[in-house]
Amino acid sequence: MTTYQPQTFQLNKTPTDDTKRKSKGRVLVAMSGGVDSSVAAALLWEQGYDVVGITMQVWDYTQCEIEEGAGTCCSSIDVDDARSVAERMGFPFYVMNCEAKFKAQVIDPFLDAYLQGKTPLPCVNCNTYLKFDHLVQKMYELDCDYLATGHYAQIVKNQNDISQIVISEDDWKDQTYFLFTLKPEILSRVLFPIGHLKKPQVREIAETRGLLNARKKDSTGICFVGDGKYAEFVEQHVSSDLLKPGVIKKYPTGEIVGEHRGIHHFTIGQRKGLGLTKTEPNPQFVIKIDAVTNTVWVGEEEHLFYRSTQIQKSNWFDHIQPEEILNVKVRYMHKGSPARIQKNEDGTAHIEFLEPVRAITPGQAAVVYRGQQLLGGGWIRS
Amino acid sequence: MNISDTETNHRFDHNLSLIYLDHNATTPVHPEVLEKIPLWAQYWGNPSSIHKVSREPKSILRETRKSLAELLGVHPLELIFTSGGSESNNTAIKGMFHKSNKRNHYLVSSIEHPSVLKTFEYLKTLGAEVDYIPVNQEGVFDLEFVKHKISNRTAMVSCMLANNETGVISPLSEISKLAHSVGAYVHSDCVQALGKIPIHLEELGIDMASFSAHKFYSLKGTGVLYHKRGVPFQNLIHGGGQERSRRSGTENILSIASLGYMVSKKDQVLEKNIKVKNLRDDMEREIISSISDVRIIGLTQNRLPNTSSLFIDGVDGETLLMNLDMHGICVSTGAACSSGSQEPSPVLRAMGYSRQEAQSSLRLSLGWLNNESQIEYFLETLKKVVLRIRSIKEVTL
Numbered sequence: 001m002t003t004y005q006p007q008t009f010q011l012n013k014t015p016t017d018d019t020k021r022k023s024k025g026r027v028l029v030a031m032s033g034g035v036d037s038s039v040a041a042a043l044l045w046e047q048g049y050d051v052v053g054i055t056m057q058v059w060d061y062t063q064c065e066i067e068e069g070a071g072t073c074c075s076s077i078d079v080d081d082a083r084s085v086a087e088r089m090g091f092p093f094y095v096m097n098c099e100a101k102f103k104a105q106v107i108d109p110f111l112d113a114y115l116q117g118k119t120p121l122p123c124v125n126c127n128t129y130l131k132f133d134h135l136v137q138k139m140y141e142l143d144c145d146y147l148a149t150g151h152y153a154q155i156v157k158n159q160n161d162i163s164q165i166v167i168s169e170d171d172w173k174d175q176t177y178f179l180f181t182l183k184p185e186i187l188s189r190v191l192f193p194i195g196h197l198k199k200p201q202v203r204e205i206a207e208t209r210g211l212l213n214a215r216k217k218d219s220t221g222i223c224f225v226g227d228g229k230y231a232e233f234v235e236q237h238v239s240s241d242l243l244k245p246g247v248i249k250k251y252p253t254g255e256i257v258g259e260h261r262g263i264h265h266f267t268i269g270q271r272k273g274l275g276l277t278k279t280e281p282n283p284q285f286v287i288k289i290d291a292v293t294n295t296v297w298v299g300e301e302e303h304l305f306y307r308s309t310q311i312q313k314s315n316w317f318d319h320i321q322p323e324e325i326l327n328v329k330v331r332y333m334h335k336g337s338p339a340r341i342q343k344n345e346d347g348t349a350h351i352e353f354l355e356p357v358r359a360i361t362p363g364q365a366a367v368v369y370r371g372q373q374l375l376g377g378g379w380i381r382s
Numbered sequence: 383m384n385i386s387d388t389e390t391n392h393r394f395d396h397n398l399s400l401i402y403l404d405h406n407a408t409t410p411v412h413p414e415v416l417e418k419i420p421l422w423a424q425y426w427g428n429p430s431s432i433h434k435v436s437r438e439p440k441s442i443l444r445e446t447r448k449s450l451a452e453l454l455g456v457h458p459l460e461l462i463f464t465s466g467g468s469e470s471n472n473t474a475i476k477g478m479f480h481k482s483n484k485r486n487h488y489l490v491s492s493i494e495h496p497s498v499l500k501t502f503e504y505l506k507t508l509g510a511e512v513d514y515i516p517v518n519q520e521g522v523f524d525l526e527f528v529k530h531k532i533s534n535r536t537a538m539v540s541c542m543l544a545n546n547e548t549g550v551i552s553p554l555s556e557i558s559k560l561a562h563s564v565g566a567y568v569h570s571d572c573v574q575a576l577g578k579i580p581i582h583l584e585e586l587g588i589d590m591a592s593f594s595a596h597k598f599y600s601l602k603g604t605g606v607l608y609h610k611r612g613v614p615f616q617n618l619i620h621g622g623g624q625e626r627s628r629r630s631g632t633e634n635i636l637s638i639a640s641l642g643y644m645v646s647k648k649d650q651v652l653e654k655n656i657k658v659k660n661l662r663d664d665m666e667r668e669i670i671s672s673i674s675d676v677r678i679i680g681l682t683q684n685r686l687p688n689t690s691s692l693f694i695d696g697v698d699g700e701t702l703l704m705n706l707d708m709h710g711i712c713v714s715t716g717a718a719c720s721s722g723s724q725e726p727s728p729v730l731r732a733m734g735y736s737r738q739e740a741q742s743s744l745r746l747s748l749g750w751l752n753n754e755s756q757i758e759y760f761l762e763t764l765k766k767v768v769l770r771i772r773s774i775k776e777v778t779l
Contacts, residue, residue, distance in 0.1 A: 052704075052708070092704075092707065092708055094704050094707075096700060097700070137774075138701060140774040141698065141701040141705070141771050141774055142701065142704055142705060142708075143705065143770065
């Protein structure tokens with residue numbers, strides 16, 4: 001059994017005397033202006049780290065319809081909130097323009113996925129290419145020793161002194177699902193200062209420190225899409241000739257049971273809003289989205305269950321025995337299903353579940369856990 | 383004057399004193415202006431009133447207008463106080479558009495300030511025809527383009543006197559000769575030039591010119607528009623009829639007083655700017671000799687005495703700026719932007735530099751309060767930071 005030395009971030013009851021503080025090192029803290037990353041920065045500062053706060057401006061909110069501060073991140077109101085936390089604590093804070101990178105690495109693949117009939121997971125790309133790649137580079141360039149974020153996740157060292165990611169103390173908020181692509185070699189440089197706390201505690205810390213945004217709403221959904229209006233977002237950002245109406249067919253008979261206004265309106269397992277013209281005796285679900293023929297397949301719920309799946313572009317933090325039974329999450333809110341993993345040389349892997357799993361969706365990730373430890377994962381293939 | 387005058391006012395964290403090398407963004411308020419503020423604040427009367435509390439404010443308006451007119455070699459009544467450089471540019475350009483009968487074509491340099499470029503973008507939506515004068519990588523204007531495009535349909539040519547990013551000075555008298563030969567007017571954004579180089583509006587053939595107080599050690603909130611008699615004009619702000627009905631709204635007496643005070647020190651300006659130029663030239667020589675792969679933009683051109691715009695290959699300007707800031711040194715990359723983050727400099731992009739080059743740019747703009755020891759500390763820090771960033775690139779990429 002592996003024993004962990006948890007990284008802890010105790011709260012200082014008395015404020016430190018800034019003039020006498022001895023720095024534990026310099027940390028670049030990614031700050032969105034939300035409560036979590038604000039508290040992360042405040043805790044590090046109180047523990048004697050030299051903090052440099054940074055907000056990545058990823059999206060030009062002056063050009064879009066989303067109401068600022070409406071549970072999205074990194075709008076100009078949120079930038080001001082982050083800046084006010086930095087001013088209150090007294091550490092340097094900067095805004096970095098990452099709009100071009102965000103567009104190329106997050107928005108474009110997001111749109112592309114919908115055109116391919118997949119359901120994208122943009123937060124993972126943002127972590128992979130912005131937070132834990134671009135900011136790691138910036139961490140070195142700004143002469144910092146560590147990079148910290150407000151993720152609900154923990155980093156611990158195993159008995160061989162190797163850093164591993166384990167799930168957050170708040171298993172409801174746990175965000176390790178979005179962290180499977182991190183390069184193992186950077187983990188020793190990464191800090192998750194609120195991973196050992198539960199959300200109410202984080203809010204309490206924000207409140208006792210007088211951080212302005214203690215009562216701010218949690219950001220929900222995808223930061224650049226307002227109010228879950230994904231299809232609308234896709235329509236605003238791709239040329240309309242790529243979004244063609246097509247037919248809805250019944251699986252497995254192939255009978256045409258309706259028409260659709262574009263495959264980007266659908267995700268696997270979807271039941272509502274199908275607009276079928278023919279009444280079926282049982283509830284119908286989206287079973288499959290075929291981008292090549294522009295067809296949406298619907299069927300009975302039993303067709304949603306699969307015993308196995310293939311993943312690609314996988315990333316691993318630790319060894320896996322082929323016979324070992326591990327827990328696999330196929331979407332963020334999935335509690336996980338037991339499975340065996342067969343890794344291949346080319347970065348693909350075969351996942352064999354012990355019991356059939358519902359709605360395994362291309363474009364999402366299958367993320368693998370050993371108990372509380374994040375082992376890695378990969379992208380679900382069509 | 384000495385930097386210690388300002389040290390107590392601008393104490394930076396970590397006990398570092400501030401080294402301010404961003405005077406083209408704004409200048410610190412001159413220490414003597416700071417001293418006078420409590421006095422001027424007592425002149426709170428409305429200059430438009432008739433009773434005696436309006437006397438001092440009226441006299442401030444009159445004296446500032448007079449001394450600035452003298453400095454620029456124009457008549458005092460040709461100067462209009464506005465809220466700033468952006469308002470001056472907007473008034474001049476939109477006014478010309480509204481009042482120029484039949485002529486609907488404009489020539490604009492491609493490296494103007496956004497308050498000029500965006501105003502023309504707006505006028506295009508109302509039907510104006512706009513051509514942008516190309517500028518090469520050294521900041522030199524394509525006068526052949528002007529000759530080719532200008533015609534008796536051209537209402538106005540708008541071209542800044544000195545560029546805010548590169549400091550390169552435009553060949554305005556040649557441009558205005560071309561403009562006047564076809565009956566077109568010349569507007570010039572002179573915001574960066576005021577207090578840095580002598581400005582002879584008549585000699586340059588400028589018909590309208592914009593200025594801003596806060597680039598000249600004065601308080602923010604005041605701009606000036608030079609409007610030559612007879613040039614088509616339409617006011618932007620309607621109301622109580624101040625400024626001979628050319629700009630309504632109660633005047634910003636405090637800021638106007640500070641501008642007047644600075645203009646009254648004009649005899650010192652030349653001497654101070656020679657000192658700034660020597661400091662800038664020494665700094666550039668040292669940068670070139672001690673850091674590899676650095677290019678200075680417009681080095682061989684006629685430039686403002688205080689500005690230095692460089693590319694430092696392999697170093698992201700944004701990161702460099704943050705590193706220098708953490709050492710108490712204030713510089714900029716491209717033009718300052720209100721959101722605090724920025725796209726790589728549109729001016730450098732318009733001069734034909736790549737996005738990547740623009741991202742490695744750094745703008746240093748010196749001022750009267752800078753001294754040798756500050757520049758020495760800056761150079762030492764710059765060398766260290768550039769070396770460190772370059773070594774990281776090699777390790778991680």
